[in-house]
Amino acid sequence: MRKRKITAPVEKKTLLSRWGKNLDRALPWNEYPRPQLKRDNWQNLNGPWEYCITEATGAPLQFDGEIIVPFSPESALSGVGHALLPGQRLWYRRTFTVETLRENARLLLNFGAVDQNCTVYVNGKSAGSHEGGYWPFSFDITELLIPGSNTLSLEVTDESDRGKQAYGKQSLDPKGIWYSAQSGIWQTVWTEWVPSQYIRSLKITPLYDEAAVELELDYALPEAIPAATIEVYDGETLAASASSTELPRPVAGSIARFRVSLPGFKSWSPESPFLYTLRIKAGEDTIESYFGMRKFGVVRDKDGLPRLGLNGKPYFHNGLLDQGYWSDGLYTPPCDEAQVWELTELKRLGFNMLRKHIKIENLRWYYHCDRLGIIVWQDFVSGGGPYIIPVITIFPFILGINFKDNNYRRFAREDPEGRAVFEGDMSRTVALLYNAASIAVWVPFNEGWGQFDSIRITEKLRTLDKSRIIDHASGWHDQGGGDLYSRHVYFKRFRFKADPSKNNRVPVLSEAGGYSCSVKDHVEADKAFGYRSFKDTKSLSAAWEQFYREEIFPAIKRGLSAVVYTQVSDVESEVNGIFTYDREKTKVDEETLIRINGELR
Numbered sequence: 326m327r328k329r330k331i332t333a334p335v336e337k338k339t340l341l342s343r344w345g346k347n348l349d350r351a352l353p354w355n356e357y358p359r360p361q362l363k364r365d366n367w368q369n370l371n372g373p374w375e376y377c378i379t380e381a382t383g384a385p386l387q388f389d390g391e392i393i394v395p396f397s398p399e400s401a402l403s404g405v406g407h408a409l410l411p412g413q414r415l416w417y418r419r420t421f422t423v424e425t426l427r428e429n430a431r432l433l434l435n436f437g438a439v440d441q442n443c444t445v446y447v448n449g450k451s452a453g454s455h456e457g458g459y460w461p462f463s464f465d466i467t468e469l470l471i472p473g474s475n476t477l478s479l480e481v482t483d484e485s486d487r488g489k490q491a492y493g494k495q496s497l498d499p500k501g502i503w504y505s506a507q508s509g510i511w512q513t514v515w516t517e518w519v520p521s522q523y524i525r526s527l528k529i530t531p532l533y534d535e536a537a538v539e540l541e542l543d544y545a546l547p548e549a550i551p552a553a554t555i556e557v558y559d560g561e562t563l564a565a566s567a568s569s570t571e572l573p574r575p576v577a578g579s580i581a582r583f584r585v586s587l588p589g590f591k592s593w594s595p596e597s598p599f600l601y602t603l604r605i606k607a608g609e610d611t612i613e614s615y616f617g618m619r620k621f622g623v624v625r626d627k628d629g630l631p632r633l634g635l636n637g638k639p640y641f642h643n644g645l646l647d648q649g650y651w652s653d654g655l656y657t658p659p660c661d662e663a664q665v666w667e668l669t670e671l672k673r674l675g676f677n678m679l680r681k682h683i684k685i686e687n688l689r690w691y692y693h694c695d696r697l698g699i700i701v702w703q704d705f706v707s708g709g710g711p712y713i714i715p716v717i718t719i720f721p722f723i724l725g726i727n728f729k730d731n732n733y734r735r736f737a738r739e740d741p742e743g744r745a746v747f748e749g750d751m752s753r754t755v756a757l758l759y760n761a762a763s764i765a766v767w768v769p770f771n772e773g774w775g776q777f778d779s780i781r782i783t784e785k786l787r788t789l790d791k792s793r794i795i796d797h798a799s800g801w802h803d804q805g806g807g808d809l810y811s812r813h814v815y816f817k818r819f820r821f822k823a824d825p826s827k828n829n830r831v832p833v834l835s836e837a838g839g840y841s842c843s844v845k846d847h848v849e850a851d852k853a854f855g856y857r858s859f860k861d862t863k864s865l866s867a868a869w870e871q872f873y874r875e876e877i878f879p880a881i882k883r884g885l886s887a888v889v890y891t892q893v894s895d896v897e898s899e900v901n902g903i904f905t906y907d908r909e910k911t912k913v914d915e916e917t918l919i920r921i922n923g924e925l926r
Contacts, residue, residue, distance in 0.1 A: 443480060527612070543579055551610075595699065727803055842859045
């Protein structure tokens with residue numbers, strides 16, 4: 326197997342965003358990080374920590390300096406600017422105060438995400454370990470606490486694109502469409518007090534056709550399931566309520582299920598992104614959440630063509646590929662305000678969808694998509710061995726030849742443990758994001774990257790979530806499964822094709838465009854990459870409009886149901902964004918964007 330190249334950190338120009346320039350280093354990201362399972366009694370542990378990078382095992386005797394959490398050490402906003410390489414260990418340390426230990430209460434230590442693997446210590450004792458760089462985790466640290474000052478430390482390792490864990494578009498040799506690897510804590514760290522019996526997770530299923538919502542509460546303890554009161558609010562008006570004594574309440578282990586009727590409910594859509602507030606009291610635990618009433622699926626238009634559907638009617642998805650990288654924070658936006666600005670601006674420019682590409686975002690990002698009305702296509706994070714260029718690029722992209730994905734060697738998926746990791750990641754991704762009103766499409770595989778057994782994977786995915794659409798193999802190496810006939814077209818003219826498998830899947834253009842243009846003083850790398858280059862924003866804007874008018878508009882009449890233009894912003898050397906990497910300039914003329922997007926509605 327070809328070994329991946331590992332390089333020393335590359336010296337590059339630092340592009341600070343306007344938000345990064347005004348970063349609150351003392352307490353960044355001070356919003357509650359989990360909007361759909363929210364409690365009032367919490368403490369944010371972001372801000373300055375101590376850090377060091379070591380070559381050996383064992384806790385360090387001294388630390389190298391200060392790092393600003395939740396920014397990875399590779400990022401400018403962390404204040405470190407140093408890469409963690411495979412085989413090394415990244416250590417964090419800070420103290421936090423617990424005034425008194427509460428009777429019949431537990432203190433949970435929560436992490437939004439740590440890349441890739443870590444062990445957590447409280448007062449020198451292990452609280453637990455976690456694997457996987459994209460998923461939240463929690464430890465009950467009550468028994469490790471002492472009144473007063475407590476010491477929290479982490480030991481982190483990251484194999485990046487060399488190990489079995491998912492790594493997405495991170496690369497130890499970044500260039501072109503592969504970006505800088507990052508490591509360590511990259512989402513919020515916080516503690517919260519909960520009662521001994523508390524709601525561990527909440528699953529919300531809108532039953533659109535039945536005018537009801539189904540709730541599934543998973544409690545920390547299987548015994549003594551408490552009585553629950555559920556209230557649904559339309560703004561400040563109580564729209565529906567029920568208690569466990571009024572509802573059928575089948576219990577399986579620690580799980581209790583409920584159904585609440587919502588006659589005459591308000592629908593969720595990008596044009597009217599209405600969200601209901603949900604308040605639940607279960608025993609001594611109280612949480613706040615929300616949900617949107619909507620239904621995604623495949624419908625037929627007046628001509629009998631299969632289309633993407635929203636709430637039972639055809640709905641065209643017009644969006645952008647979203648890598649989720651920031652010039653100063655890498656995987657972590659500089660602040661919540663920054664990601665709100667970006668989403669609000671994209672909505673103002675007329676886009677109604679984003680394809681979150683090979684990354685899982687912080688949960689507040691999905692909340693903002695929910696409340697602003699932006700449909701999300703959610704990719705699963707890819708892994709596997711080094712990509713075999715002929716299989717991934719030459720045969721499918723240039724020659725149009727697709728391979729069967731049960732040939733594990735061809736797709737660099739020989740390792741059965743790596744395949745098992747992907748399936749486990751799929752389950753926890755669905756569990757994490759299931760409640761997001763905005764997520765319409767799951768994308769298990771992209772362009773063959775780590776692809777395997779995609780038909781079986783699609784069937785397994787449907788058992789996890791029957792409410793969403795599946796794009797089983799985005800781009801190429803199509804196996805005839807899923808709900809979408811999904812194509813990527815670059816370098817050449819897009820010509821519409823109906824589903825060749827005769828499975829009546831919906832035709833979508835899930836990646837296209839990628840027109841590049843460098844804006845002076847707003848590019849990070851000296852050598853730029855793109856699929857088609859333009860010398861200035863005027864010529865770029867003209868080409869963008871021509872692409873939509875000549876290639877997309879005619880295809881919509883023939884059955885095209887979605888277009889995903891590449892991409893939201895420049896990323897490192899890839900300069901094909903609507904925005905520059907620092908989000909300071911919009912490269913495509915705004916009036917052109919608003920006019921064309923308006924015609925696509």
